[in-house]
Amino acid sequence: MSTPLHRRTTAVKGSGVAVLKAEARLILREPASLFWVLAFPTILLCILGAIPSNREQEADLGGLRVVDLYVPVAILIAVLMAGLQALPPVLTGYRERGILRRMSSTPVRAGSLVGAQIALHGTAIAVSALLALAVGRIVFDVALPRQLFGYLVALALVTLAALGLGAAVSAVCRTTKITQAVGSAVFFPAMFASGVWLPVASMPDILQRVVTLTPLGAAARALDQAAAGQWPGWTHLGVTALWAVLLIAAARRWFRWE
């Protein structure tokens, strides 16, 4: 404001890639995060699929098997593990330890660290989803999503909503410990909404209506519909998208760099 000579220089070439590379190496050094995000959802799918009754077609599921319903659930667990368990403590820790502050005194700035972490957690979700789909197809003969594009849209929206939720949790929590506690407190209802204990499709009508107002519940229905070959309901996509927008806006509004 006090100088008319506001210069806008271009970003340092290759710096964004360097940040992403460094953060990718660091994420690979977190075995717990890798296990819960990448391996656990598919392991859970295998355990449930190993139960014979879960592999029988059921009339009240429209001729589907329980294991068919659990592929999208496994993917949503990966979304939640990355968004609510893995991401928030990393972001809060970076702030708490002054790592963001240190980076913001370079030409690269702190936003690139946060951006890299969010992008990498998103990538981990994608890898975990591929793994669950592949294991479901190969081991349990679960059909691949028939409306693939709709499936990808729903998955992308719920990933944005969950990462936005994680970033928002980190934005409002001062310390890493509080972040973990709040993350877990949100994690369990979100697990329920995504249908881990009872697939959303089998929930009683009223419960289903309530649950599909949450991003996870709406995404669960959208994934089910896309898996069955329909274009996912616009209401479900709309609810998930609205949550994503609100949560990302909240995170941007309240996130503190120091």
Added chain:
Amino acid sequence: MAIIEVRGLRKAYGEKRAVDGLSFDVQEGEIFGILGPNGAGKTTTVECVEGLRRPDGGSVRVAGYDPVADRDAVTRVLGAQLQESELQPKITVREALELYAACYPNPADWRALAERLGLADKLRTRFAKLSGGQKQRLSIALALVGNPGIVVLDELTTGLDPRARRETWRLIQDIRDSGVTVLLVTHFMEEAQRLCDRAALIDKGRIIALDTPSGLIGRTAGGTAISFVPSAPLETRLLADLPSVTSVRHEDGRIVVNGTDETVHAVLSLLAGLGLSAHQLRVTEATLDDAYLDLTTGPDA
């Protein structure tokens, strides 16, 4: 030429005025110290220079740029070592150096820097496993890796053992000799006395003195102290009448005369004239510590 100009800088946190109208210039190529007690406003001042804080009033220019409006330009010419800032716990020394080198358009050779800072055999060690001294050295390396013209070092040697501290001092002199301007925040007077070309003494957000270290020392009463045990009783009045003497007192059987360089010669001549000799003769210069204590408590006490 002034490479950093601070004019009437003000910054408050709520009711507390952390910085209250500071002005100073840092010349290109000098080591400029910012000294003062804890909570005096030192860190806030350099954070405004680094662009990490927006001043409430006054102006700051770093190489002609405004650290807030021209943030990007300032980050390219100024390397910072922040107080209490860490790195990712599992990042290795090598990865940190590579990462920070990639942040700058014309980085220094990080291998040479690691060598110079004694980190060459720690390249594969993770940040969390480094000792306090190694962390500090890495943080200096990262402040220098962008080839900055100015480097800001905040409480650099706090928590280092005396040997590591001395090594760090040598390093800072090397940095300056390579043409980098150094802004050094410290509360160690010995450090300031050894390193700084000029220093600003800050208390309660204001500059109370700005001078060379010897200039600051010269402002204190009794810059030089001469103490001895005379070979025979001596009337203190004779000593008190000598030129530039500020005080004479007895302490543990010794006579202590405070004065200037001139006093030393006068005392020795007087003793020679009286046919006395001075046993256990000690001449001590006042240190910046003395000046600091005088100046920071002086006006209020």
